[in-house]
């Protein structure tokens with residue numbers, strides 16, 4: 354990245370400096386004799402409304418749009434997309450217009466979409482079928498001169514933005530764990546990892562065999578040689594699937610550690626982390642940071658009072 358006044362990073366840092374609560378949240382680990390330390394990086398605390406990794410992923414795209422004199426951001430997402438909420442809010446904050454291409458029909462009125470609309474996002478609903486062909490959608494609106502951001506913020510600039518998450522992680526950390534959706538955040542962490550650090554990604558999608566390629570496409574050949582692993586066993590049935598066992602785990606995590614998680618990403622990542630610790634995946638004395646990537650939008654799809662937070 355060229356050295357430039359990174360206004361979004363500065364704003365983020367200011368926000369972070371006003372947080373008086375610890376951004377590293379220690380988690381008590383029972384039944385281990387390996388003196389393993391586990392902290393959760395609470396990116397969910399960076400902003401009350403829109404939390405987590407989506408901010409980091411958006412920063413360079415928004416700068417790039419401004420640099421190219423484009424004043425409208427357009428992107429894709431579903432009715433409960435954290436990325437849609439974050440894009441809408443970020444554009445409002447930075448006086449950019451924005452358009453959300455939403456999968457499904459207009460009858461859905463999710464909390465997320467209401468919020469996006471209140472932020473000023475123009476919503477365009479398209480069928481699931483048409484949603485799959487993103488190039489055709491872009492072609493349709495070609496004359497509008499919009500700045501397109503991929504679904505979920507996937508892309509090299511997104512991962513470069515996510516790399517800046519590393520500045521909040523102590524250097525003596527040995528293992529960093531994050532949930533994988535598009536893999537953009539994971540790729541960013543790999544970019545920023547120090548030689549003694551291993552990055553572990555918990556894939557929350559089931560049977561997504563192209564993920565390795567999609568991640569490699571965001572990395573240079575040199576970065577592909579760094580220490581990382583993608584773990585596929587913790588999807589709990591697939592994207593946003595939340596069996597009772599997972600909901601029970603989320604309640605327990607809240608009661609014992611005061612840690613709120615979401616059904617799509619962070620609950621599965623935390624479950625995996627604790628399960629891997631109990632299965633001795635980590636060497637003794639490991640210092641682990643699990644990234645709470647924020648985004649509690651998925652929980653709004655649950656019936657009221659399912660969760661205590």
Ligand SMILES: *Cc1c(COP(=O)(O)O)cnc(C)c1O
Nearest residue numbers: 435534535536537538618646648
């Ligand atoms: C979007 C999201 C992710 C996935 O991030 P990717 O960069 O797409 O892999 C993880 N956690 C939360 C809370 C998210 O909203």
